[in-house]
Amino acid sequence: MKRKIFFLTIISFIFIFSISLLIYAKDAKIEGENLNVRNGPGTEYDVITKVNPPEQYPVLEESGEWAKIDLGDKQGWIHQDYSSIIEDTEPSQESEKEVEDDLAESGSDNEISDNKEQGDNSTDPNTDAIENNKGIDNSLVGKKIALDPGHGGRDVGAIGDSGGFESNYTLKTAQVLREKLEAHGADVFLTRSNKQYVPLTSRTTHANLLQADVFLSIHYNSTPELPEVRGIDTYYLSERDHQLAEYVHGGIINETDMNDRGIEQRDLHVLRVNHRPSLLLELGFISNETEERNIQSRAYLEAMSRGILMGLEQYFR
Known part of the structure; x- marks a missing residue:
């Protein structure tokens, strides 16, 4: 009897886990202008908001010709005649290629100002494994690292001095950081x-279901009214993660020589509902002309990624 209960428990867990993984397996790409979002699957239900192309939202469930979508702060139903359902189970190779091309174009022409001099190998994503072996070991091998490029889609985040979107910068940063981590044996997952x-909840759910060893939410700061402000901030919530914050923050400062704005305990959503060791990193001010120019440089992103990698190596030793 006990064995039967045990097996039923395991099967139930697997079923629930599988359903959870599939919650955001599809996206609805909006194709109709001012498309009504209703509080139920039918025209008899009230309109709660409107959406427009080319916006894209996770699909929670489908009912006939209707799809329930997650808007972040609310959920609602749209008619599928005015949207297309996209399977979202595989990473977008085209988008990743676009990111790599953007970095290649910007990285060759931008120098790192106010940062440490970079060696000849600073733009080679695989040089860490052979550079002096300082602080480098096998502690990242097999570790699950969830990288969360902040914002995205209709949520562009902060807008830089040049008009660049934070959401694009965070994605580029995550791609470069992933290269570094994977070169050291980590299993890297992007939200x-x-x-x-x-939605924010989907990002943390992703990390929790993966049982990630570390979750890093990547952001950039902006204070247009104070364009001279610059530097790196690192936020954590649980005291459990204070040491992780110190290692990662220290690594970034050491490798980039950026202005150190310190480590702070803060109640942020992606940290509060996250059951995994987690940090939110503000990796510079895109409202500062010099820092935004640095962030557009592949060399700077390489240096920042080395710092994060070295901090994680320390944490896992």
Whole structure:
């Protein structure tokens, strides 16, 4: 009898886990202008808001010709005649290629100002494994790292001095960081791999279901009214993660020589509902002309990624 209960428990867990993984397996790409979002699957239900192309939202469920979508702060139903359902189980290779091309174009012409001098190998994503072996070991091998490029889709985040979107910068940063981590044996997962919108709850659910060893939410700061402000901030919530914050923050400062704005305990959504060791990183001010120019440089992203990698190596030793 006990064995039967045990097996039923295991099967139930697997079923629930599988359903959870599939919650955001599809996206609805909006194709109709001012498309009504209703509080039920039918025209008899009230309109709660409107959406427009080319916005894209996770699909929670489908009922006939209707799809329930997650808008972040609310949920509602849209008619599928005015949207297309996109399977979202594989990373967007095209988007990742676009990111790599953008970095290649910007990285060759931009220098790192106010940062440490970079060696000849600073733009080679695989040089970490052979550079002096300082602080580098096998502690990242097999570790699950969830990278969360902040914002995306209709949520562009902060807007830089040049007009660049934070959501694009965070995605580029995550792609470069992933290269570094994977070169050291980590299993890296991105909460978004293209320019789509992903609700905050989905991001943390992704990390929790993966049982990620570390979750890093990547952001950039902006204070247009104070364009001279610059530097790196690192936020954590649980005291459990204070040491992780110190290692990662220290690594970034050491490798980039950026202005150190410190480590702070803060109640942020992606940290509060996250059951995994987690940090939110503000990796510079895109409202500062010099820092935004640095962020557009592949060399700077390489240096920042080395710092994060070295901090994680320390944490896992």
